[in-house]
Amino acid sequence: MPRPPRSGGDLGNWGRGADSGGRKFAANLDAQVREALASGRLVPDRADSPSVIRQLKYLGTRTGGDEALLAAGVPKSTLRRWHREGSRPSGANLERVNRAYWQLRGSNLRFSRGRPLSAEVRGAVAPQVRTRMRGRSITVIPITGEQVHPQAQGAQQVAADKHHTASERTMRPSAARWEAFIDTWATGDVEAMDVEWMDYAGDIDSPPEPYFEVRHVGFMV
Template identity: 25%
Template sequence: MAGRWNNFGEFGAQGVPGWVALGRELDRQVTGIKSPVDSPRGLAARLRYLTKSPAGMEAMRRAGINARQRTIDAWLQKKQKPRRANLERIDAAYWDLRRRNLAVEWARRLERGTRIEIHPVDQRSVVRGREREIPVRRMTVRGHQIWDDIIQAWVDGDAGLLDIAWDEIITDIGSDYDSYSHVTSIGFGF
């Protein structure tokens, strides 16, 4: 993390590290099955999504579902209901796979770059005289390399890589880049 803003929050500024906001913004853009997993409709939709491809089976395995193929088939045909613990794992597996699949699509769309909006830290409760002048910043982030890194880090939950990517973005701002190592939120579309 860019680091001259050493004791962040010492004078009352509120915000989160830029990479956290970056991850949150990506989380916000995730779309998928809206029905909850404990509804018959939501469960059926998740199971269909997960059993359609080898990647789905892999995702279930990663989520810790050890059920045999016969059991999964029985779930699919609604002859049997998964146990509570397995329901949660199915939900986790679904969102895991969904994020991976979205990531592929997003990486493709982000090849051309996109414009991001950076909302600076909230300084309303900062000690008087210690405020900084930090405007809302808009900048276009180009280059598939950086977006590939960001999305990969987001899928893997790799905070370190996401942090490095954020540093790379804000260094483009110039001399006051460090003002944006912490932010309230980030917005972008693709």
């Protein structure tokens, strides 16, 4: 089991800073979800999405809303009728509105790059992301040598004493591990994501501490 971080002592709170594997994982997944939504490669199910009333309000108050609806397959005549009569979508148009909403929202989310996705967005996409990630690999590039966080010196010494040098690793997490990653990411709980990652560091190598803080966590959604 990985050595848990603690307040004070040799490790301090190492593993829960800006370079923690959990935060790098979450940031990469956020970025990929933004791009997948914007490109239309990822469309949450309607059951996991806001109501059609909320979706139409969003599309009607954002630049590009009509264009997104037309691109999703809503006929021009139908769109004009909605605007003229205020009627609501039905049948296949419900799916088209859902697709248009998420494509436009994904495009707009690009402007908030660098900030975590909201709990609403993460919760909506989580079921599909969970399915897509099963069987995928993760590449981890650790922070080593002079780049290591000062609080990590104790753990780096543990690695050196065992004649081990932390290096890039590519692994395929178990289905259960992926489930735990996505479930924790969806909650938006940063500390829980860090703890989940530190658990995973024990799967990467032993001792696990050099993989608590990393330069890069790579995978494809």
